[in-house]
Amino acid sequence: MRAPVVSGAKLENLRGRNMRRILAAWLVACLVAGPVEAGxxxxxxxxxxxxxxxGLHFMRPIWxxxxxxxAFTxxxxxxxxxANSDGSGLHQLTDEPAAGFGFEWSADSKAILTRVAQYRGPLRYNAAKIFDALTGEAVQVTEYRTRMPELPHWSDGLRRIAVLGAGGLEIVDSGRKVEDVRKAVSHRFCYQRRGxxxxxxxxxxxxATLDPLPGARYLNEVLSPDGKRMVFEVLGGNLYSVNIDGTGLTDLGRGHRPQWAPDSYHLVYMVTEDDGHRFTAADIYCIAADGSDRKAITTTAEVLEMNPSWSPDGRWIxxxxxxxxxxxxxPVEIDKNAAGEGRR
Known part of the structure; x- marks a missing residue:
């Protein structure tokens, strides 16, 4: 859905109203959470x-x-x-169409991989590109092609790129010079092939291959940081988590665009409502991978909070x-007792 473009005067009013509503909602959330509640x-x-x-309508932040x-689009x-995590150093890497959809950071936090688009008449052409996170210098990894059904992924987190094309999965060298290759040793990635x-x-x-709900259309699948569990969304359905061996399928209820906490146990996601044309409500929730500890992080009726992302140290969303x-x-805090191995 297209986000609305807001005029300058209205934008100023929205900023003030939104900040007050968000602060009020967080005060309620803090009071509800309480120091003795797990999760x-x-x-x-x-x-x-x-x-x-x-003119700067940002969305989809990723740490x-x-x-x-x-990074955001x-x-x-x-x-x-x-931008830096404190908001300083804001800079644009590219203005290319589609660059902000499904991008991925490299494991060393120095580059971003994404799929960009060009339109030639009625046809859309796609290419995989890597952008230096500081300078914006771009490296085009693939030629522009009409068929790139899946987003590109870092196959090893640093140097090699996985691209699914008409001929199957390709592993392409990015040409990046990487100082510390140890971060790539155990890297894994996930994608979809024939549903x-x-x-x-x-x-x-x-x-491993996973098809826990045969006939369902999967989307927004994310592998946990420890590589043991997958969370995914079913089109028109709920969120689910499952072990990578196919066991432990858990229905997490309604939600969209899940992201893992660094403990590989908790998840953050959004719950939205729409009228078929635009979003009418949106809030952020957290839940454990086993379906416990579900909690609303925001409860604002008129502010649409969306697309949450957990910081690598677990301290921020x-x-x-x-x-x-x-x-x-x-800022958030994860109860360590709620993330213990005994509860997984």
Whole structure:
């Protein structure tokens, strides 16, 4: 759905109203969470990181693996922007169409891989590109092609790229010079092939295939940081988590665009409502992979908080506010007892 473009005067009013509503919602969340409740709790007020200015409608924040930066895109997924985790150093990497949809950080937090688009008449052509996170210098990894049904992935996290094309899965060398290759040793990635979720090793060889709900259409699948569990969404259905051996399928209820906490046990996601044309409500929730500890992180009736992302140290959740076009971060705390091995 297309995010609305807001006029300057209205935008100023929205910024003030949204911030007051968000602060009020977080105060309620903190009171509800309480110091004795297990799971995830909010421990401070949200802080606006970027956006909310006319012409800068930001969305879909994703933390870098080292937690020092956050990348995000603009409406219609056009372009890529990066800022430091404190909001400083905001800069644009590219303005290319589709660059902000499904991008991935490299394991060393120095580059971003994404799929960009060109339109030639009625046809869309796609190519995989890598952008330096500081300079924006681009390396085109593949030629532009009409068929690239899956997003590209870092196959080893650093140097090699996995691209699914008409001929199957290709592993392409990115040409990056990497100082520390140890981060790539145990890297795995997931993608879809013929409607089935696939977990592959860095060389592209299949490690596991998952089809826990035959006939369902899977989307937004994400492998846990420890590589033991997958969370995914079913089109028109709920969120689910499952062990990579296919056991332990758990229905997590309604939700969209899940992201793992670094403990590989908790998840953050959004719950939305729409009227068929536009979003009418959106809030952020957390839940454990076994379906316990479900909690609303926001409870605002008129502010649309969306697209949450957990920081690598587990201390922050980033999200966007749709009608404002701003990126926020909020401090959270995970109860270590709730993430213990005995509960998994």
């Amino acid at each position: 995830v709790r909010v421990i401070g007020q949200p802080r606006k990181l970027a956006g909310g200015e006319e 870098s693996p080292d937690g020092s930066m956050i 603009c409406e219609q997924y056009r372009g890529l922007w990066v 089935v979720m696939v977990i592959a090793r860095a060389d592209g060889q299949t490690e 980033a999200f966007d506010v749709l009608d404002e076009g701003a990126i926020y971060v909020v």
